[in-house]
Amino acid sequence: MTNVSKDRKFVTRKSMTIKACTVTGFADEVDFSRYELIEFRKTRVSRIVPLRRPLRYAFFCIRALVADESYLAKWTRTWGCIWTVVIEHKIYGPFNTRNEAIDFEKEKLRGVTYEHHF
Numbered sequence: 001m002t003n004v005s006k007d008r009k010f011v012t013r014k015s016m017t018i019k020a021c022t023v024t025g026f027a028d029e030v031d032f033s034r035y036e037l038i039e040f041r042k043t044r045v046s047r048i049v050p051l052r053r054p055l056r057y058a059f060f061c062i063r064a065l066v067a068d069e070s071y072l073a074k075w076t077r078t079w080g081c082i083w084t085v086v087i088e089h090k091i092y093g094p095f096n097t098r099n100e101a102i103d104f105e106k107e108k109l110r111g112v113t114y115e116h117h118f
Contacts, residue, residue: 045087045088045109046085046086046087046105046109047085047086048083048084048085048086048098048101048102048105049083049084049086050079050081050082050083050084051081051082051083051084051093051094052081052082055079055081059076059079062076063076077098079098082094082095082096083095083096083097083098083100083101084101085101085104085105085108087105087108087109092104092105092108
């Protein structure tokens with residue numbers, strides 16, 4: 001599936017890779033609800049976090065205490081703040097919205113070569 005971002009002028013796509021019994025993809029793009037899984041492990045390769053330190057600390061505290069699917073975790077995703085993307089200890093951003101940060105994160109991890117870091 002391919003979508004064109006309205007905020008940015010690039011194409012986004014949904015994809016997943018299956019190799020050696022491992023499925024790789026973005027959490028919002030891979031759906032296992034139709035399958036019976038024997039084992040499941042979720043690994044993060046990046047994080048999207050608030051830029052300002054007090055909000056970032058609150059974000060980490062809340063997210064350490066609750067599951068990703070919880071009401072509080074969902075609430076932290078709606079914060080109207082400036083966001084950054086952290087990939088392999090590099091910080092990219094700032095981004096005005098979390099969705100803008102997510103778009104950048106996906107394109108960066110898929111190998112699109114543009115820089116937006118500080």
